[in-house]
Amino acid sequence: MDPLFNVTNSSSNWTKSSETNDTNHENQFVQAVWKVALWALAYSIIIIVSVVGNIVVIWIILAHKRMRTVTNYFLVNLAFAEASMSAFNTVINFIYGAHNNWYFGLGYCRFHNFFPIAAVFSSIYSMTAIALDRYMAIIHPLKQRMTATETMVVIGVIWVLALVLAFPQFYYSDLDYFPTRVVCYIDWPVYIEKIYYVLLAVLIYLLPLLVMGCAYLEVGLTLWASEIPGDSSDRYKEQLTAKRKVVKMMIVVVCTFAVCWLPFHVYFFLGHFFPSLLQRTFIQQVYLAIMWLAMSSTMYNPIIYCCLNDRCSVPASSKRSAGARLCPKAPMRVWR
Template sequence: MANWTFLENSTSENISDILMEDIPHENVFILPWWKQTLWSLVFGGMVLVATGGNLIVIWIVLAHKQMRTVTNYFLVNLSLADTMVSTLNVIFNFTYMLNTDWPFGWAYCKISNFIAIVSVSASVFTLMAISIDRYMAIMHPLKPRMSRMTTLIITLCIWVAGSLLSLPNLLYSTTITEMFSNGDYRIICFMVWPDGYSNVSYTEYIYNVVILVLTYMLPITSMTYTYFRVGRELWGSQSIGECTEKQLEAVRSKRKIVKMMIVVVFIFAVCWLPYHIYFLLAHHHPEIISSDYVQHIYLAIYWLAMSNSMYNPIIYCWMNSRFRQGFKKVFLMCFCAKKTNSMRLYEQRHHATGHYSCSEPYAYTKVTFNGNANVTLHTVTETLNGSGSFSTPILPPKLVDKKEELSNV
């Protein structure tokens, strides 16, 4: 296996005796350039869509007063967590996984691993908060709704709980250097637990099981129950008497929100299931870590899990008319800004290369007079009593004489 030596800035000198007998000849994890290009395009597209989409969602809610509801505040928190995933974690982890070399230093190794669990925990706990809010609003409509202060307190508790759950990543993450017999080396960012290093420690296995239960199984079970009860209430129950149009519209609006959140939860469950299964299998079957295609398999599993952060804005735009209008407004603003910049550039170039300003409407206008060849008319702008301006064509000398002759007839 590998010969491990710690970096100078590592704080885990007590495990410097982790040395392997067999030293690899070279780094076999470096992918060919074309495979690196393909994976870079796949991950780059995901990061771009996730970051841009979630920032737009945050802007839509915070910039429009009618969008500031309890559910939408939670969606802002969800978008913030997803943005953290795509910008502060995915970019760095993908670079690391591409060549299994960590060039970002010992400190950010801890921060990156910490952010990974914090953001995921914040996302799933926010989804749970939304499901509970929907449950209370529909199943107990007479009870008072959450206030803005209550929403902020719950959001703060979500991040505190996520930080506590991710604290081991901050404490036990470190970097080590693996040397190769040809003189090359690579830096590895991983976790070293009190009872051993990653993939060997039983403590890490227990930690992964806790993460699986608290950030996947428990939330999925809770949200399945709440949305099942809500769905049965909205689609299964029959109201007594005749409903007014306003009541029907309120029911339709609630159904749309519930359907949207059910899709969000379903996508979350599908995206994260292979990721959790992989770590459990890696502990019970360590040989899969050294298989031939494990790098591509893990990249695919990791991309699927992280891509969950880009689906939510797409779902909002698809299933919610207000978010759809907000996205259209943003894209229209970008298009108009691009068009305005293009027109401004055109005007600057035209002014630099011509003798007349674009504001002169008749400049270089061609006319035909008495069958003669086209003659150019130039214009000037005159002001009447300072109240406005108009453009008067300045006739060439020949046309002026001809005009006088006609006026004398």
């Protein structure tokens, strides 16, 4: 995300300020080679794990007809958004954050500022849709559930809203040329920038987390308050246990997202309202660390799906089939 809101914008904030004040036009954010190498390794891990893991999740769901449930369609959209952001933005974010020099032209500058916001919006509202779907399934089990067609429409609406929200970052993106480097930044009109970023923080962080928190709180209270009678059938016990496991899995996914993105939002909030902080040389290392944490959110979900699914821990000698022991199938443990 530019990491999302724009990595480039934060970089450009300190870059433009420092460039304006630097009569020699030197780039004081040039790092030692060993630092760049360590950061390159850290960011490479994100890209490999995220792209491979999320593609595996997408393939497993789409390749098996029985996996195509409402929850799993939203998981596919979530995986697609995270894999795309990791593939198209993480490397560029790292290069720009490490060198403080934009090498990729105006077109990609606009895309780089635009796409991460759309991807994060799609990700967080896919999680929100899953939370609301689970809420309806548990709290109002007799009401009509979404069909596959309705689910596709919801996903389409999510992406349309995401693109609309991200468009201002595309429209106002621009390049500044200095003797030693090029800066990709967003040339906001007066008074628009702070309003826009406060709106973003509310729409892609605070509001969806509040909705999901309330939904999962009521779902959790309902599920864990449900005692399993001693004479209950094995099928009832298995269904209740399965529901609890899936809710646990999604709560961990949401909490992971919240933890990874909290420092990012705090950083940009402080940067926009206290811009002098972004003129300190040490802020580059802080920024790279915060950006790494935010971008790393794209790689955790496939790991969570596997680790929180009992199929991953079933020994080979189990009576279950080999197919049931496949860890990547963890996301498919859902109920209708």
